[in-house]
Amino acid sequence: MIQSAIPVPFPLSGSKGFEQETGRPLTILRRNTDGTLFVRRDDANCAPSWNRAGRASGNTTLEANEVVETREETALGILARKAAQRESRKAKRPTRARAKAGAA
Numbered sequence: 001m002i003q004s005a006i007p008v009p010f011p012l013s014g015s016k017g018f019e020q021e022t023g024r025p026l027t028i029l030r031r032n033t034d035g036t037l038f039v040r041r042d043d044a045n046c047a048p049s050w051n052r053a054g055r056a057s058g059n060t061t062l063e064a065n066e067v068v069e070t071r072e073e074t075a076l077g078i079l080a081r082k083a084a085q086r087e088s089r090k091a092k093r094p095t096r097a098r099a100k101a102g103a104a
Contacts, residue, residue, distance in 0.1 A: 010069040011037065017067045023074040026067060029059065036061050 008014040010028075017026050019041075030038040041058040071077050 011064065011067060016042075017069055018071050018074050019062065020066045020068050020073070021075050023071060023076040026062075028067070032061070035064050037064055037067055039067065 010017055011031070013028055013030055015028050017028060017039075018024065019026055025042040026039040027042055028037050028039050032038060038059065038061050041060070068074055072081065
């Protein structure tokens, strides 16, 4: 019988997260005693280490506050959300042409 993997709660070792600055997906490999996290980058730019003939170039150490649980918490997610809010405000605001047509 094959058992499926059990999801690990964030930010424990084995859990998934995102790099806060770039939004790159990560897997937390280890929590260091100094409060940093040893992580593996899981995106297309840096394939998991077992796909790279044993090299661990995708592994790095990050500060705990540089790793977030969801993509929406990343800097890119925040910018995208602000851009969407700006666009929705623009859509609600009448343009001069629409204002003149409505006044006539």
